[in-house]
Amino acid sequence: SSATLGELIRDDFPILRRRFGPHPLVYLDNAATTQKPQVVLDALVDYYAGVNSNIGRGFYTLSMAATDAYENARETVRRTLNAGRPEEVVFTSGTTGAVNLLADTFGRSRVGAGDEVVVTGMEHNSNMLPWRRLCETVGARMVVVPVEADGRVAPARFAAALGPRVRLAAVAHASNVLGTVNPVRTLIEEAHRHEIPVVVDGAQAVPHRPVDVRALDADFYCFSGHKVYGPMGIGVLYGKYALLSELSPYQVGGGTVKGVTLDTPVGYVPVPARLEAGTPHVAGAVGLAAALDYLAALGWQRVRGHDEHLVRAAVETFGAVPGVRVLGDPAADPNGIVSLVVDGIHPYDVGGHLNQHGVAVRSGVHCANVFVDTFGVVGTVRLSFGIYNTEDEIDVVRRALSTVAPGVWTKDHPTERFLAIDPAKGHS
Ligand code: PMP
Numbered sequence: 101s102s103a104t105l106g107e108l109i110r111d112d113f114p115i116l117r118r119r120f121g122p123h124p125l126v127y128l129d130n131a132a133t134t135q136k137p138q139v140v141l142d143a144l145v146d147y148y149a150g151v152n153s154n155i156g157r158g159f160y161t162l163s164m165a166a167t168d169a170y171e172n173a174r175e176t177v178r179r180t181l182n183a184g185r186p187e188e189v190v191f192t193s194g195t196t197g198a199v200n201l202l203a204d205t206f207g208r209s210r211v212g213a214g215d216e217v218v219v220t221g222m223e224h225n226s227n228m229l230p231w232r233r234l235c236e237t238v239g240a241r242m243v244v245v246p247v248e249a250d251g252r253v254a255p256a257r258f259a260a261a262l263g264p265r266v267r268l269a270a271v272a273h274a275s276n277v278l279g280t281v282n283p284v285r286t287l288i289e290e291a292h293r294h295e296i297p298v299v300v301d302g303a304q305a306v307p308h309r310p311v312d313v314r315a316l317d318a319d320f321y322c323f324s325g326h327k328v329y330g331p332m333g334i335g336v337l338y339g340k341y342a343l344l345s346e347l348s349p350y351q352v353g354g355g356t357v358k359g360v361t362l363d364t365p366v367g368y369v370p371v372p373a374r375l376e377a378g379t380p381h382v383a384g385a386v387g388l389a390a391a392l393d394y395l396a397a398l399g400w401q402r403v404r405g406h407d408e409h410l411v412r413a414a415v416e417t418f419g420a421v422p423g424v425r426v427l428g429d430p431a432a433d434p435n436g437i438v439s440l441v442v443d444g445i446h447p448y449d450v451g452g453h454l455n456q457h458g459v460a461v462r463s464g465v466h467c468a469n470v471f472v473d474t475f476g477v478v479g480t481v482r483l484s485f486g487i488y489n490t491e492d493e494i495d496v497v498r499r500a501l502s503t504v505a506p507g508v509w510t511k512d513h514p515t516e517r518f519l520a521i522d523p524a525k526g527h528s
Contacts, residue, residue, distance in 0.1 A: 123458025131484035251428030278428035279437025334384030
């Protein structure tokens with residue numbers, strides 16, 4: 101039989117050669133961060149070894165080369181998202197950085213006392229707390245759209261929240277807890293009916309599916325480089341040009357101004373430079389572009405097919421293990437994540453046990469405290485797949501789970517809170 105994508109490309113990722121005692125690393129925490137292929141590591145080293153210099157202001161060869169590398173990376177991101185022009189791509193430190201930028205600029209200019217900001221019940225803290233703080237600061241109200249039992253936001257429920265005082269909406273493209281995917285195209289359409297701009301948190305979507313910001317008609321779209329096989333410390337804020345252009349600088353400083361005297365008003369340069377004060381993470385942008393090129397060369401059809409194969413295999417495998425329950429319905433539209441609960445055993449104990457077998461998973465609430473609270477569990481055990489995972493690794497987890505037992509965390513907590521949800525009751 102032909103090798104799967106995971107088997108074919110594992111050698112591209114040096115860290116996957118690590119072993120822990122007798123156990124090879126089974127890395128299933130890709131929703132937290134992904135491992136880096138050699139081409140990304142090479143891009144970082146080559147940049148620092150051969151091109152490094154500050155961008156924009158130098159009229160010497162190296163500086164111009166660094167500027168070109170940075171702007172070429174911006175073009176690669178533009179192409180990846182199918183944005184209309186490179187000026188619509190702002191480099192940030194990550195998704196968190198992008199949402200904070202928006203809350204402090206767009207939010208502060210558009211949302212006032214008595215207004216409303218709509219978020220959904222499945223948001224990561226990074227796409228919730230910046231909006232909540234904005235609302236607290238300006239005297240607005242944050243409206244939370246509840247999530248359905250299948251782990252998605254229903255368009256009708258979202259539409260019902262779009263009252264006359266709503267100034268913007270922020271929605272996750274895909275859940276980092278359940279791996280479920282929201283119908284963002286439809287949600288955006290609903291919001292646009294009322295001329296409400298929409299911020300999409302694409303942190304968990306960009307690594308798993310082709311994203312076309314123009315087809316979605318997203319006003320803003322954010323993602324993190326490190327979750328898409330690129331470096332940490334670099335991320336992207338896409339915004340429609342007209343909307344980005346109305347933003348005043350988030351941070352002020354070098355690179356944002358046209359000319360400064362002490363007694364005249366400050367004139368700011370156009371976007372994206374206006375929103376990228378100071379020296380940017382040039383190497384990070386270059387590394388991110390290398391990662392996006394690597395993914396593009398694999399092809400979305402193969403990446404999607406592999407993702408679907410692994411998620412469906414995991415749902416089938418763990419659905420057949422007594423005492424283990426899969427949350428939500430991740431196999432309906434696979435997006436690399438399967439969240440489990442093991443009846444009567446705290447997720448931290450499950451995570452610690454799996455670690456004894458070389459398995460890396462995340463346990464807990466995954467920075468989505470409010471969402472996980474609605475399941476009536478203390479947390480979940482999250483398996484999240486990347487392009488290099490294999491079906492054999494799912495079997496390693498299955499075998500390891502057959503010997504999992506209550507440990508210190510379980511003893512410290514009341515048992516009823518580890519019981520899996522009753523799917524009939526849903527999450528809301
Ligand atoms: N949103 C979602 C859905 C996420 O999964 C994450 C990362 N777990 C973030 C936002 C925050 O991303 P970062 O930490 O890279 O800023």
